[in-house]
Amino acid sequence: MSLAHIAVFVLAALLYNWIAPARWRGWLLMIASVLAIYWLQPQTPTRQLDFFFPTATLVIAFMSWLFTRQERSLAREDWAALGVMCGLVLLISSTRYLVPELRLTSRPPDILAVSIALTLIIGLNLALWRLLRSRPLLLSFSILVIVALFVILKFEPLAVWFSGILRAWQGQDVSLATSADLNWLGFSYIAFRLIHTLRDRQTGQLPDLTLREYLTYIIFFPTYTAGPIDRAERFAPDYRDLPVLTASQAVVGLGRILIGLLKKFVIADSLALISLDATSAAQAVSAGGLWVLLYAYTFRLFFDFSGYTDIAIGIGILYGITLPENFNRPYLKSSITAFWQSWHMTLSNWVRFYIFSPLSRWLLGQSKRPPLILVLLICHLATMIVIGLWHGITWTFLIWGLWHGLGLFIHKLWSDRTRRWYRGLQQRPKLWKGWTVAGVVLTFHFVVLGWVWFALPDAGLALAVLGGLFGL
Amino acid sequence: MSDWRWLAQTPEHPHFIARVLAKAALLFVVVNLAFALLNPLDVIGAVSLYNGPVPGRVRLPYGEDPRAYNLSLNNLTAMFASHQIARPKSANEYRVVFIGDSSLWGILLHPDETVTEHINRADLTLTDGRQITAYNLGHPILALSKDLLLLDHALRYEPDMVVWLTTLRSFPRERQFDAPLVRHNAGHIRRLFAAYGPAYNLSDDRLIEPTLLERTIVGQRRALADWLRLQLFGIMWGITGIDQYYPDSFDLRTSDFDDDISWEGYTEPRPIPENMLAFDILDAGQQMLGSIPLLLVNEPIFISDGQNSDLRYNLWYPRWAYDNYREQYRAAASTHNWRYLDLWNSIDSSEFTDSPVHLTPAGSRQLAERLSTEIIMIANEDT
Numbered sequence: 019m020s021l022a023h024i025a026v027f028v029l030a031a032l033l034y035n036w037i038a039p040a041r042w043r044g045w046l047l048m049i050a051s052v053l054a055i056y057w058l059q060p061q062t063p064t065r066q067l068d069f070f071f072p073t074a075t076l077v078i079a080f081m082s083w084l085f086t087r088q089e090r091s092l093a094r095e096d097w098a099a100l101g102v103m104c105g106l107v108l109l110i111s112s113t114r115y116l117v118p119e120l121r122l123t124s125r126p127p128d129i130l131a132v133s134i135a136l137t138l139i140i141g142l143n144l145a146l147w148r149l150l151r152s153r154p155l156l157l158s159f160s161i162l163v164i165v166a167l168f169v170i171l172k173f174e175p176l177a178v179w180f181s182g183i184l185r186a187w188q189g190q191d192v193s194l195a196t197s198a199d200l201n202w203l204g205f206s207y208i209a210f211r212l213i214h215t216l217r218d219r220q221t222g223q224l225p226d227l228t229l230r231e232y233l234t235y236i237i238f239f240p241t242y243t244a245g246p247i248d249r250a251e252r253f254a255p256d257y258r259d260l261p262v263l264t265a266s267q268a269v270v271g272l273g274r275i276l277i278g279l280l281k282k283f284v285i286a287d288s289l290a291l292i293s294l295d296a297t298s299a300a301q302a303v304s305a306g307g308l309w310v311l312l313y314a315y316t317f318r319l320f321f322d323f324s325g326y327t328d329i330a331i332g333i334g335i336l337y338g339i340t341l342p343e344n345f346n347r348p349y350l351k352s353s354i355t356a357f358w359q360s361w362h363m364t365l366s367n368w369v370r371f372y373i374f375s376p377l378s379r380w381l382l383g384q385s386k387r388p389p390l391i392l393v394l395l396i397c398h399l400a401t402m403i404v405i406g407l408w409h410g411i412t413w414t415f416l417i418w419g420l421w422h423g424l425g426l427f428i429h430k431l432w433s434d435r436t437r438r439w440y441r442g443l444q445q446r447p448k449l450w451k452g453w454t455v456a457g458v459v460l461t462f463h464f465v466v467l468g469w470v471w472f473a474l475p476d477a478g479l480a481l482a483v484l485g486g487l488f489g490l
Numbered sequence: 491m492s493d494w495r496w497l498a499q500t501p502e503h504p505h506f507i508a509r510v511l512a513k514a515a516l517l518f519v520v521v522n523l524a525f526a527l528l529n530p531l532d533v534i535g536a537v538s539l540y541n542g543p544v545p546g547r548v549r550l551p552y553g554e555d556p557r558a559y560n561l562s563l564n565n566l567t568a569m570f571a572s573h574q575i576a577r578p579k580s581a582n583e584y585r586v587v588f589i590g591d592s593s594l595w596g597i598l599l600h601p602d603e604t605v606t607e608h609i610n611r612a613d614l615t616l617t618d619g620r621q622i623t624a625y626n627l628g629h630p631i632l633a634l635s636k637d638l639l640l641l642d643h644a645l646r647y648e649p650d651m652v653v654w655l656t657t658l659r660s661f662p663r664e665r666q667f668d669a670p671l672v673r674h675n676a677g678h679i680r681r682l683f684a685a686y687g688p689a690y691n692l693s694d695d696r697l698i699e700p701t702l703l704e705r706t707i708v709g710q711r712r713a714l715a716d717w718l719r720l721q722l723f724g725i726m727w728g729i730t731g732i733d734q735y736y737p738d739s740f741d742l743r744t745s746d747f748d749d750d751i752s753w754e755g756y757t758e759p760r761p762i763p764e765n766m767l768a769f770d771i772l773d774a775g776q777q778m779l780g781s782i783p784l785l786l787v788n789e790p791i792f793i794s795d796g797q798n799s800d801l802r803y804n805l806w807y808p809r810w811a812y813d814n815y816r817e818q819y820r821a822a823a824s825t826h827n828w829r830y831l832d833l834w835n836s837i838d839s840s841e842f843t844d845s846p847v848h849l850t851p852a853g854s855r856q857l858a859e860r861l862s863t864e865i866i867m868i869a870n871e872d873t
Contacts, residue, residue, distance in 0.1 A: 265506040291556070291722040298730065307729030314725075 019243055021283065023058060024329060027240065028275065031336035035263045043260045047238070047337060048099065048230050052076065052106045054239035056122040059203045063196075064181065065188045069126045071202045073107055075237060077139055078164065082212045083232040084147045085156040086219040092229075099229040104136055157216050164216075168209050171200050173411040204242045206408060210368055211236050215250050217372055225251050231258070240333035244326040246344040247364040253339065260338035267335055274332030281325030289318035294473045294483070305489045312487065315473050316466050320349065323362070349465070352457030353433070354425040357465060365405060374401040394430055399423035409472070414480055418471035425464055522706035529705060531713055535567030538576070539721045544728035546574030548601040549626045550640075551720055551733075558735040559726035563716040564674035566643045572720055575625045575647045584620040584869055587627055587644045589637045590655035593789055593847040594628030596854065598740065601733060603851040604628075608858030614866060618873045622865060625649075632659040634771040635666040639675055641775050642682055651869055652779060653861060654772070655789040657847055658815045659806060661767040662754060667696040674698055686774035740844045744805045745796035751808040759810035762818060769822040776828060783868050788819055788832045790849070790857060792842035804846035829868065836860055 019027075030050065038046050055072040062068050080100070092100070111132040113121040126132070150156055170176045177197035184199070185192050215232070218224035227235070227250060235253045261267075292298075294311040302308045327344040334341040348361035358366050378397045381388060388396075399420060406419025433440070443450045467484065474480040540546045550569050553560035563569060570576055579585055588594055588606050596604035602611075606624035614622040625647075627640050637654060644652070666672070667690075672679055676697035683690055703709050727733055751759065754766075776784055791812075792804045802808045816832060823830035841853025849857065 268507055269510065288718060288722055291719065292725045292729075297557070298726065301730040301732060303729065303731060310725060310729060 019058065019326070019329065021279075024275065024279070024333070027054075027333050028272070028336065031271075031333065034337060040260065040262070043338070044230060044234070044257060045102070047257070047260075047339075048234045049102065049106065051234055051237045051239045051242070052103060053110075053122065055204070055237050055242055056110050058239070058242060059123065060201055061124045062199055062201055063194070064184050064190060064199045066123075066125060066127050067184065067199070069110070069123045071205075072123075073132075074202075075205070075208055076103055076107065076233070077136075077143075078167075078212065079208070079233050079236040080140065080229070081143050082160055082164075082216055082236075083227070083229050084143055085153070085160050086215050086224055086227075086232075087147075088226060090148075096229040099233065100140070103229075103233065104140070107136060108133060154220060157220050161213055161216050164209050164212050168205070169411065171202055171205060172407065172409075204237075207241065207243075207245050207247055208236060210247050210365070210408075211250075213372065214247075214368065218250070223251075225254055227254060238334075238339065240330040240337070240339075241341060244323065244330065245362075245364055246327060246330065246342050247368050248342055252342065256339045263336065263338065271332045271335030274328045274335065276332075278325045278328030278330075278332060281321040281328060283325075286318050286322035286325055289314045289321065293318045294470070296474055296476065296479060299474060299479060299483050299486075302486070305487055308483060308486050312466055312470065312473075312483075316349075316469055319469065319472075320345070349462050350458055351461055352454045354422065354429045354461055354464060355433070357461055358422070358426065365408070369401045369404055373404050374398075377401075391431075395427050398427040398430070402426065412475070413477045414471045414474060417477060417480075418468055421468045421471060425468075522708060525707045525710070526702050526705035531565055531710065531717075532567045534714070534717055535565040535569075536571055538568065538571035539724045540572040541574065541577050544724040546577060547572050547724075547727060547733060548574060548607060549595050549604065549733065550629050551723075552595060552630050553734060555735040558733060559723040559730065560733045561716060561719055561723060562670070563713070563720060564671055565713060565717060566639065566671075566675060566678070568717050568720055570643055570647070572724060573625070573627070575627065575644070579648050582620050584616055584622045584650045584873075585648060586622055586624045586651045586653060586865055586869075587641075587647070587649040588624060588653045588655065589641050589644070590628040590789065591632050591657065591660060591847065592628070592630030592845070593657070593849060594626060594655050595630045596626070596628070597630060597734070597845070597848045598736065598843050599734075599849070599851060599854055600736075601731065603854055605854050605858045605861065608855045609862055609865070612858070612862055614862055616866065616873055617870050620873070622862075622869065624865075628655070629671070631669040631671060632657070633666055633669045633672060634660050634768050635672050635679060636669045638682055638771050638775055638778070639672060639679060642678070642778060645778070649782060651783045651785070651865065651872065652775075653785045653787060653865065654775060655787045656772075657789050657791065658767075658812055661769075661815070663690070663766060663768045666690065666768055666771070667694050672697075682774065682778070686777045688768065688770040688774050743792050743842050743845055743848075745794045745799075747794070747796070747798040747802045747805065749798050749801060751801050751810065753808050753811040756811070759808075762811065762814045767815065767818060769818070772822070772828070773826055776826065783872050784829060785861075785864060785868060786823065786828050786830045787861070788816065788830075788834050789847060790833050790835070790837040790853070792846040793835055793839050795839070806846045831861075831864055833857070833860060 034043070034046060034050075055075060056069070059068045059072050062071075080103070108129055110122055111126045111129045113123075114126045114128065118124070147156065170180050174197045177200050178195050181195035181197065181199040182192045185195050215224055215236075231254055232250070234257060235248070235250050238248070238253070241248060263271075292311065292314040294308075294315040298311050299308070302311060324345040331341045331343070342364050344363050346360035346363065348357050351357045351360055374397050377400055378393055381393045381396065400423075402421075402423035403416060403419035405422070406415040406417075409415050409418075443453055467487070470480050470483050470487075471477075474483065551560055551572055552562050554562060575585075575587070586609075594605060601607065604626050606626040609622065609624040616622065625644075627644055629636060629640060634656065637656070637660070641652065641654070667679075673696050676699055679697065680692045683692060700709065707714070751757070772786060791807065793799075794802065794804055800809075803812055812834075816834060819830065820832065822828070837849065837853045837856055841850045841856065842848060843850055
């Protein structure tokens, strides 16, 4: 989100609260979200991808909603929502004939082609849904499609290959294909929201949602680019009962946005000038210099991400949706477990629900049950590797995941073995305080050193930097 | 959200938002007006990480490529505060300040390859035991007015001697107010010209006099951001020692030319009109320095032996214009009794890089050696 996007969202919120009748607000949020995802999507070197990516998001969202639906028919409101969604897509497609300044995307495809494609895809989905009796199969199939798309987008060789296919389709030079062409804005977050709903339907935990509710939840524009990853059962009650904005809520919302702007556009963007990256890592001439770059990167990451979260939460409040918090002073935590309970909390919760807990239950349910310590190790590693690979399928993200997985595992062993001693320590306040401070410093530096893997694209360079930090 | 309730602890009130907005607007106006009236950019510019947590720069900040960890700005105080000249002067230091253009600044040269660093490495000592320390205050803009501005500011740092390197391109009077650094320091340049006599139209439109609105925080946001970026880039300068982006390759200065001998609108050889060249600015510099020795140097240029080199020395200068300029410079130096050194052909043509005045490291060293002899001689006379 740029400053212009944020300004428009805030001004639109004022109009929304001022003139929109309560009964239309839900619809307005859905329409605004559909339009916003086209507007937010950056231009891509491959022609018309900036139209196809948001359109694919809508189609996948519709497919997921349909397959998670318990009723065997669509309600009138759902048909209306589907009509509005398709109408908006066609409206955006029709802007092809307007001057570039009036388009939401750079050059949408022909409206006739879009109409035919939409009809075919939606018709096919509806036919599949009606014909296939096995709902678990449809749900598993949908999860597989989303994971496959995720892997293609995040794994460089596959992304280049897929980008080449898209370029060939558009009649562009295939040799220029790069993974950067596939800049599908927000897909990482959308994928996790979709998987959450599909998986929760499989386990019977997903509440019934109309297409309008489901679509707005998946693409709610403040959270589209950088989260938080809300949960459908938490989002739906807010959406169904959108409140009248009070003065104090407006102050909280606008205050969060202002604080977010300060964090993101002043602090994080300033720190970006002195942050660790592949170039500066190779240029630094001393260990001290590397530490400065690494600390700058550490705080930049926090201010950038938590600033975005503040802005998203602030805008959400202005539109009547209370989004979940994502950060809670993570760098001041005294253990790595506490860090992960306060850093990107909605992602941590997601992997706990869908990786850690099911995996540990499955392992413990085996007839030849593995030792508990092994279960813990496997579950921590698997969870953190998923978080690592969620950022990109590379060796460095994999190692970063392993780093934290091992950290969590070791901390778990340590805390289990020192629990009684630690309780005793709490009776001695000075010692306990000193121990906590030492824990904060140690945890912080464990996280900081882990960022080396996260910041650098090459494992060899990351290893060299880690050595360089200690004068090696 | 409970952690954020502090933002709205005031009880609900029908005019609560309106009051908050009104107070915010009032505060905004008051702070901006105070900023415009106090004009604290100089004070802010003096606040610097350089020569403290991070080392001072070897040359003045200049550039637009963030990969160089450097930037161009117009705040002279901030520029000088970032330079190693802002360090306290030691008792046994003989401080020689170099003023000039991109040749002196050292385009394509690493910081330790510039003329001044070659001189500093030579470890030159005067007969009274003082150590010569050279400071590179070159700035890659061709205008004597810009040099005069920098010279005036440099006087705050107690120079014992000044070496001013120039080339013909810096002299045309018409171009003296083109440089952004000059245009954005209009008040300063007007004061200097009024005090030391160069006769120019000081109400020239190019000299920017900011309005009240432009002097507010909003109006000066670019200047404030530049100051902040200068400090942050200082950290990168301290960590990497890089202050310039070096391309993998560059186009070598042109050796072959068309048979065009035009220069500054003149298509035929003729004497350069009196008053076309800004020798009066050099005179202003000399007056400004008073008893501080000044050495004026016509800097080396690339002399081609390629096609049509009988008509042109290089891409910038047809022979007739440059020869005429040298004659005028020599005559002016004689009239005003300036210390003048004409080094136009002192460096071999193979030691020039991407322009007729940019030197290779070896060329820079040769120039430093040549200048060192003169500096020692003048400094010993002076002491």
